[in-house]
Amino acid sequence: RAREALKNYTRWSPDVVLIDRSMPEMDGITCIKEIMKIDPDANVIIVSGYESSGPDGIDKETNHLINGYITKPCRLEDLSWTISQTLQSQNP
Numbered sequence: 001r002a003r004e005a006l007k008n009y010t011r012w013s014p015d016v017v018l019i020d021r022s023m024p025e026m027d028g029i030t031c032i033k034e035i036m037k038i039d040p041d042a043n044v045i046i047v048s049g050y051e052s053s054g055p056d057g058i059d060k061e062t063n064h065l066i067n068g069y070i071t072k073p074c075r076l077e078d079l080s081w082t083i084s085q086t087l088q089s090q091n092p
Contacts, residue, residue, distance in 0.1 A: 002026040002034075009038050016067075016083055021048035029062050036065050043067050043086045047074065 002023050009017075017035060021028040028046060035042050044065060049072030058066070067086040070079060 002028075002031040006031065006034050006038070009035060009042075016043045016045060016086055018045050018047050021046050029058065032062060032065055041090075043090060045070065045082055045086060047072060047079070049073065 002019075002025055019028045019031060023031070026034075028048070032044050032046075035044060045068040046066055047070045067089070068082040070082055
C-alpha cells in the first residue's frame with residue numbers, strides 16, 4: 001500500500017523504489033510526488049502493465065522525477081538493467 005510505504009520510506013532508506021502506476025488508494029504518480037517531498041534524490045522506477053504509452057503519458061513535471069519506466073510483463077534482464085543503470089547514474 002502506497003500510504004504505508006510512504007510512512008516507512010525514511011526508516012527503510014531504499015536504494016531504489018519500484019512502483020506501479022496504478023494502485024488502490026493512491027496512484028503511482030501521486031505517490032512519486034510524495035516520495036520526492038520526503039527525499040528529492042530518491043531513485044524511482046515505474047513498473048506498470050496498464051499504460052502502454054510509458055513515460056510519454058506522464059506530465060513533464062513528474063516525468064523528470066522518474067529514473068526508469070518498465071512495462072509489465074518484463075524480463076528479469078530488463079528489470080535488472082534498469083535498476084543497474086539507475087544506481088550507476090547516481091553513483092558514477
